[in-house]
Amino acid sequence: MASSRGVRHDSMRARNLAVVLGEIRAAGPLTRAALAELTGLTKTTVSKLVADLLDAGVVVENGAVRDGERGRPGVAVSVSGHRxxxxxxxxxxxxxxxxxxxxxxxxxxxxxxxxxxxxxxxxxxxxxxxxxxxxxxxxxxxxxxxxxxxxxxxxxxxxxxxxxxxxxxxxxxxxxxxxxxxxxxxxxxxxxxxxxxxxxxxxxSGETDFLYVSGEIGIGAGLVVDGSLFRGTYGLAGELGHVVVVPDGPACRCGGRGCLEVYAGQDALLGAVVPMRGRVAAMPGAAAALPAASASIDGLVSLLEAGDRAALTAAGQAGEALGLALTSAVHLLDPGTIVLGGVFARLFPWLERPVSDVLSARLRQMRRTPPRVAMSAIGADAxxxxxxxxxxxxxxxxxxxxxxx
Amino acid sequence: MASSRGVRHDSMRARNLAVVLGEIRAAGPLTRAALAELTGLTKTTVSKLVADLLDAGVVVENGAVRDGERGRPGVAVSVSGHRxxxxxxxxxxxxxxxxxxxxxxxxxxxxxxxxxxxxxxxxxxxxxxxxxxxxxxxxxxxxxxxxxxxxxxxxxxxxxxxxxxxxxxxxxxxxxxxxxxxxxxxxxxxxxxxxxxxxxxxxxSGETDFLYVSGEIGIGAGLVVDGSLFRGTYGLAGELGHVVVVPDGPACRCGGRGCLEVYAGQDALLGAVVPMRGRVAAMPGAAAALPAASASIDGLVSLLEAGDRAALTAAGQAGEALGLALTSAVHLLDPGTIVLGGVFARLFPWLERPVSDVLSARLRQMRRTPPRVAMSAIGADAxxxxxxxxxxxxxxxxxxxxxxx
DNA sequence: GGATTATGTGCAGATTGTGGACTTAATCGT
DNA sequence: ACGATTAAGTCCACAATCTGCACATAATCC
Structure with a gap:
């Protein structure tokens, strides 16, 4: 409850500029009239604010909209990427x-x-x-x-x-x-x-409510609710990797036991298919220039694609563990959908089934539909x-x- | 990302009234000058806003503050409970x-x-x-x-x-x-x-960051971060009772297995000390007029106070399960402190130890100090x-x- | 008792949004 | 083709609200 500051004239204008720019950016090209409608401001005010944004070069007019309607056509404005x-x-x-x-x-x-x-x-x-x-x-x-x-x-x-x-x-x-x-x-x-x-x-993908699961060397997650990130009290929320999956499971480097990371972390995924190391190096398609960890994941994917038994069970077990941790996460965080990113995005074809199965089995009574499990739309650049x-x-x-x- | 509305004159004033009233309520009796300082508005503006609040009867002046300082003393205003x-x-x-x-x-x-x-x-x-x-x-x-x-x-x-x-x-x-x-x-x-x-x-207690754990017939939780409640995407966040504690544990009424509620719900707590039922009814202190469930918790408390073995192990096991579920909750939600409420507040003396022990054992590496475990300051009225x-x-x-x- | 310091208020002025009249530019109907 | 109709965008006088400064007020300090 930070002591909130009052609104002054300049902050009112600053806020309105932000509202107008935000709306233009979010809802694509918009005419001034449409902006007035959306923001609840008058056409006059919107005109003035848009003029300022045009001066600053952050938005541009991109010609009359020919929508076949009666009346004077509006001039759409959209954000400019030039400045x-x-x-x-x-x-x-x-x-x-x-x-x-x-x-x-x-x-x-x-x-x-x-x-x-x-x-x-x-x-x-x-x-x-x-x-x-x-x-x-x-x-x-x-x-x-x-x-x-x-x-x-x-x-x-x-x-x-x-x-x-x-x-x-x-x-x-x-x-x-x-x-x-x-x-x-x-x-x-x-x-x-x-x-x-x-x-x-x-x-x-444009969704505004989801739990992004980040499978890198460790496992993390970021919850987005209504377009904004949930950070918790100290900014430490979303440590999915250390959610307890098996209370007396193997020790984790965090000091706990049976954390998700022990079952679905990169070490676990790659360790379960150790013999592949040699095989991968010998495979023609293996990108030797890439760093070791990445190459190994590439190798794992190759093995999975080739239908390798050990790799398939490793992925299946990781998926089940992930499903269990996500069950707890869904109960606590109530995410819109679940987006698998990082390494998990690459392994999506082999993870989706076990994850979804565990989720629907365990959430069926509490929610009409368990959250959808989707693959990240952007790759390693996220x-x-x-x-x-x-x-x-x-x-x-x-x-x-x-x-x- | 609900399309946000622009700020107009009336909403500016409405906001400032809210800011001033909120500050008066939050920070106790305050003079107009102090309010101006806190809100960033001028003394003039604060005076006008306070005048309106006085007219409406939501705040009252309660005399000059005699703080021994030089200069004219201010008149403190505080919220009025009369209207x-x-x-x-x-x-x-x-x-x-x-x-x-x-x-x-x-x-x-x-x-x-x-x-x-x-x-x-x-x-x-x-x-x-x-x-x-x-x-x-x-x-x-x-x-x-x-x-x-x-x-x-x-x-x-x-x-x-x-x-x-x-x-x-x-x-x-x-x-x-x-x-x-x-x-x-x-x-x-x-x-x-x-x-x-x-x-x-x-x-x-006045804290602004905590996870309230509600032990009623079922187990729920509500996370408060910086004085506001986290609800998740659909308002279903905080279902602590169905966090997975043991993946292949006993079936829960939710359709899952090994949920916290199975180990620390009221049925589990009372079921583990079944023989007491008879004893409780026979005990002179038992409040016969209260409904059955409540009487049973009273009974459990009596047994615990008397040092009953079965009751103590039941409470200890429930506490451990609660600690496990809270470990996952801390990783995902990052609460400030943990407040045990409802039935858990009554059982606090017997739960605190196992819960804290599990939390510190499992969180030691990730956080310098695990969240404090406290008892709810208000009782059943929460x-x-x-x-x-x-x-x-x-x-x-x-x-x-x-x-x- | 006068100097000093701080609170609270009055008044003119600045900033910003409003509302209606007006201009502009399209479609529709004849 | 041309006026009627409709809607977008702009102009301008006006209104709402906050600001800044001056000033009255009320205490302490010496």
Whole structure:
């Protein structure tokens, strides 16, 4: 219950600018009349606000709408991708990534650099990332884009801008944004799973209510309700990987026992089909250039496609464990649908059945229909895109403040 | 992402009235100058807004503050409990309840009627409740209170005002508010666990971030983050009772297996100490007038106090199961603290240890400190009070609209 | 008792949205 | 082809609300 501030004239206008811009962005090209209808403001006011947005170059008029109706046709306005953009960054265990996204949600620049970041010093990695970011920004500036903010996805929980604990990097309590040092560019840091969920929201299927399940080296999840992310009290919500699946199961690195990650984490998935390692290396299609973890997942997919028994049972068991954890998650979080992302998206064909079966068996009485289980619409880019989108959201939420309107 | 409406002059004023009233209510008696500081509005504006609130009788001046400082002392204003109040109602398995609460959060009327509502027809029960509500309203009107709204707690999930499924009442898809028929009094219906959480928020310890665990006949939970309730996509979040504790455990009435309710629900708690039934009835202290379920919990408490072996192991096992389910809940919901309410509040001395132990053992690596486990500060009234508070929240959030300012 | 400090209010002025009249640009009907 | 009709967008006087400053008020300090 943060002490709420009163509304003054300038904040009223700032809010109305945001409402109009948000509506234009959300509902596609709209005429001023339609905007007046949607926002409850008068045509006069909308005209003035749109004029300001046009001046700032964030929206453009794109010609009269010829809808065959009677009366004067309106002039549709839509967001312009020509001026404003934001930077998305990601540090992950086996790669660094950067992207630039414009106001229309078009990806303008995309740069990925494979790397083995396990146990590396934060300074070194972040210097590499700064360089990558610099290249992406330079690309964007060549396209005459103005970068107004940045977002950064990291593989671990973030609290007050501090990366608390990234077990696979070996980092603890790192002030990532500060060490990254993007001179005068504000950079918001968040968990990879949270940002991937937002990526799915803004760049994916268009759904506004879902639980994004992020299968990376660890397992995380981000819940989106009515288009906004649920973070919990300290920003640590969504740790699906450590939901208890079997109370006296094998020990997990988190100190618990029988966590989901023990059954469906990448180590479990790959460990269950150990002999494949040799086979994969010998297979002609195996991409030798890719880092080890990724290659192994590729190998697992190949084995699954080939109908390998051990691989199929491993996937089936992981799917069942995932279904059990998701049963608890559905009861507690009440998500709209469930979107499987990351590694789970690649394994979707073999996971969908066991997950859905467990969910429907266990939820049948409580809900008329259990949540649908879907595959992520965007691939491995989800988190970087979400990071860029997060920064863009600040522009949408307060165009006046960001653009000095 | 509901299409958001623009801000107009009247909504600006309405918002500022709400901000000022909210601040007065939240931060106790405040002078106009302090309000100006807190809200960011000017003293002039605050003066005008406060004048309107004084006219409406929702706040009162209570004399100059003599703080020993230099300068003219301010006049503190605080909310007035003399004019506005709301009605809270509850249908539960073994009682009906009504209460009237004023703007200062003082309970002005409280009426409880024991009843055995298992499998009863909604019409009959709701007619009884209407009568009880009428009596409470009459009491309030004798005290010159104006009832501006009502809230109703029911023992089951509510969606769009429809009570979906109350297994212990045997009700399904009942439009409770409509059938209750409180002529021109708006009545919002919600889950007992949700409203108990809000009751704890507004009438309890004053914490703003917690997971309220409601141990009634079933087990529910309500998550409060930063002073507001998390409801999930369809309003069904917080079903802690059906979190999976043992994947292949005994069947639960929900269709799943090994749900928390199987291990820590009231039936499990009482069933584990069956032989006591006879003993309880024979005990001199047993309140024979109370309904069966309640008497049994009284009996269990007596046995626990007497050190009965079977009772102690039953409580210990329930506590462990609760700890396991809460481990998953903490990972997914990230609550501030955990508040045990309802039956669990009465059993708190015997549950705290096992619950805390399981939580700290399993969460140690992921969080520096696992959430504190506390006992509900208010007793069995949590849900009715929350229902009244929910209605009161509408007054706070829009005094202009409700009071026709 | 005068200087100082802080509260609360009055009044002119600034900002922003409103409402209706007006202009513009299309379709429809004859 | 041309006027009637309809709807979009703009202009302008007006209204609602907040601001900023001046000023009266009421305490403490010395």
């Amino acid at each position: 404003i953009a934001t930077l998305g960054l990601e540090v992950n265990v086996d790669y660094l990534a950067a992207c630039v996204v414009d106001l229309t949600r078009t990806v303008r620049v995309r740069r990925v650099r494979p790397a083995d970041n396990r146990g590396s010093r934060p300074e070194a990695i972040l210097a590499d990332l700064r360089e990558l970011a610099g290249q992406a920004v330079a690309d964007a500036e060549r396209a005459a884009l103005r970068i107004t903010g940045a977002g950064l996805a990291v593989p671990g929980p973030v609290q007050d801008g501090l990366l608390r604990n990234a077990p696979h990097l070996g980092w603890r309590d790192i002030g990532v944004a500060g060490q990254l040092g993007l001179h005068d560019l504000a950079c918001e840091v968040d968990n990879e799973a949270n940002l991937a969920a937002l990526g799915e929201l803004w760049f994916g 988190a970087v895109l979400g990071a860029a989108g997060l920064a863009m959201q600040r522009v949408i939420a307060d165009p006046a403040g960001v653009l000095a309107l | 506005i109040a709301t009605l809270g109602l509850e249908v539960n398995v073994d009682y009906l309840a009504a209460c009237v609460v004023d703007l200062t959060r003082t309970v002005r009327v409280r009426r409880v009627r024991p009843a055995d509502n298992r499998g009863s027809r909604p019409e009959a029960i709701l007619a009884d409740l209407r009568e009880l509500a009428g009596q409470a309203v009459a009491d309030a009107e004798r005290a010159a209170l104006r009832i501006t709204g009502a809230g109703l707690a029911v023992p089951g999930p509510v969606q769009d005002g429809l009570l979906r499924n109350a297994p212990h009442l045997g009700w399904r898809d009942i439009g409770v508010a409509g059938q209750l028929g409180l002529h021109d009094l708006a009545c919002e219906v919600d889950n007992e666990a949700n409203l108990a959480a809000l009751g704890e928020l507004w009438f309890g 849900a009715v009070l929350g229902a009244a508070g929910l209605a009161m929240q509408r007054v706070i959030a829009d005094p202009a609209g409700v009071l026709a300012l």
